[in-house]
Amino acid sequence: MAIHAADVDMSDPVIIIATLCLFIGAIGKSAQIPLYTWLPDAMAGPTPVSALIHAATMVTAGIYLLVRAHFLFDLAPSVLNLVSYVGIATSIFAAIIALRQNDIKKVLAYSTVSQLGLMFVALGVGAYTTAMFHVTTHAFFKALLFLGAGSVIHALHGEQDIRNMGGLKNEIKSTYWIFLIGTLAICGIFPLSGMFSKDEILAVLFEKNKGLWALSLFSSLLTAVYMFRLLFLTFFGTYRGDEHTKSKIHESPMVMMAPLWVLAILSVFGGILNLPHLIGGESYGKMAHFLDPIFSHSKLTTEHMDAGLEIGLMALVVGLVVSIGFVLYNIYVKKESLPKPDMSLRGVEALVAKKFGVDELYDTVISKPVLGISRFFGQKVESAFDGISGFFFVTGFKSIGNSLRKIQNGNVEFYLIMMTGSIVALMILQFLVKI
């Protein structure tokens, strides 16, 4: 197909529309702006379901779709640009919202949206392998984090608000270690899997588009902020829930912990799948090698970058993330400052806590008008139809009946006139028809 696709004219509007429509489908599936609001809401489902379909597998179908259709997207550079803009906007926007969420699953949900955004940025610059690599490592550590959160919720008998948690690292040690591994992996601490995939994205962006690189870096740092905040508020400090729950806190059974440890091991070592050349990988990573036949036609495959530069970038990111960790440790653990109640928030903070009011906006702009139109059609227009048919069938027939009734007046003279008139009319008619 790629060979045929090469014959297509780049400026052909058909290719733009086709790729745009595919991209809109991917936006919906992978929860990007403006169709992301469903994903945090879908977290109402059970945690294992969230871990499987809302974090690791199903939501990445959009990424997969674009990767599969890369031969089309290669022909539409303008759409590819749009992909990366939408991706970066979503990534930062969702990360900002995640900063002010207090529901443990909601934080992870917005984190997923943000990470998916990063993958789209990578797709947008043509780094398909890199995006697939991040899909894979993200599946490991995000499923781990979700199941870890599930273990926390299970231990606290359904409590999801991190303001009522704290100090859990001594109560549920195993879960704590797992969550720590997940957090370090998603933040990109050396040498966990997240670092490799995320740094690869950043390295590609650094080469292709410095602006996008800076924004993606910013988004990655936001990731570190909300994840460390979550970690510290949940597991460090002192327990803030009620005594009754505290007396019943318990570690999850083995049947829950075993898969978590498997995921933890994968989150630690997942980076091996596509090790960069400079730390002993093949010429350009196992996974890249594996996917190479698929992308061999792509004109946008990345060239190899300078090793020194790559190490420098890596060190920069890791350094920044670690320092963010220390700052937050200071705020949330040393000073034990807590998230303020939603009511007392002002200005931008309140706006962020309310998720920028996007849910409400969609409700006013889409749901309410549709329901309004539906009621208008169902009541007003339908009763107008009723009125028309009523007029036609009832009033119409009645008035015909009423006027015809007057002919039946019992007057013999009138009947005779009618009879003669009719005979004459019939004769004239026959005369006309014959001719």
Added chain:
Amino acid sequence: MLIGLILFPLIFSLVIFILPKNMTKFATIFYSVFSISWMVMVVKNISSWTNPFFTENYVFSSNLPSSLLLVLDGISIIPILLTQVLIALILWMLLAKQKDDKSVYSLIALMHFGLNGVFLCADALGFYIFWEITLIPIYFICAIWGEGKRMPITLKFFLYTFIGSLCMLVSFLYLYQIQPEGGNFSIANIFNVDMSTTARFLVALGIFIGLAVKIPIFGFHNWQADTYTSAPSYGSMLLAGIMLKMGLFGMYRWLSPLFGGPLCCDLQWYIIILCVIGVIYGAIIAITQTDLKRILAFSSFSHVGLIAAGIMTFSHSGWQGGLLQMLVHGLNIVGLFYIVDLIEQKYGSRDLNNLGGIATQNKWLAIYGMILVLGTTALPLTNGFPGEFLLLKSLFEYQFLTALLAGTTIIWCAIYMLRLYQKVFFGEESKMVLSGDTSLSVAEHFILIIFVLGVLVLGIFPQLILSLSESTVLNYLTQK
């Protein structure tokens, strides 16, 4: 062979009155199994799958310009299959409900007689007579066993369909009238005439109005929601499941030949516009309805609009998709009406506001309901998908914008169907649900499993149905 499909229902509808009351159940089961077996036998005897499979002509008098000409081809075989299956299922539903009023069974058999006649008769006058015969039993069913303001609603329904039918009759009479000496009403002759583009347009318009009321198409639909709501459940099933297929079938057999010649204005385009408006209009209304039967009525209105639009494109995918979707829509809507009927029987209400949480009370009903809802929303691998896909493809090839607008039906349908499902089956159990009967009888399981199998089997193997009509559709479209 084919005459059996018409005669047996007629005989049964009379014989059942003579039988003693305790024989009703046995006789009905015998009749339903027999009519399905007869159908199977007819299908088995088809030797060549080219157009037409069977033709039978019964001449009553050589003086009459009309005879009982029965034709089974790839187009009529699908509504015929649907009719035999649905009539049998509806009869079983009534038996499961322990309805022992003989006249109901008799009227349904009379309906069966008329429907088989409509789908088989290839003589315009005969077609018209059968078309009107179906109106008699459904009128009594709605007027006697209906609910609410059944009399004015039934009268409105009757007047709508009857006036529509008269327009159709006028067109047929005109077509007969302009034939040279020795003409008759058979389908081969009646369309084989020369006429001006204006006359052709008026004739097509007359036939279209007759069909449009039955389908119904936007503008002719006002009777539908009220009638479906006030009719008894089996009446709604007959109306939505089979009677509206008469209109769609009529488009294939009695309307499309007129488009073989030039018309003075682009009727095809106007009809498609009306259909597409209906698709969106019906679906949007369905979102805020609270009566389950009304939701299904508007959902049905929306779905058949798409079928009619697909047929009017006169393309291969439109015709094949239309035939498949006729069958599928019949199965799904009757299945859903049955679920609504069961809910009403067991919980005493079919209003969304009184229902909720049935899934925890009656999980099997919820499972069957889910599969039927998914079939209606055209999820891939359910039976709604292949037909809808073909219909949208035909519209896409005809005109991009109509496909785009009609394509939104996928979203609308998901909205109102999932809302319905959520409010009925999920959430807190309402008072009425808590106090209701929670079991399903073996007969009810049996009937619902047939519908569910229909959703799954036709979703995975749509070719089973598409292959029946393939050669006939190709034949028709190349002739035109």
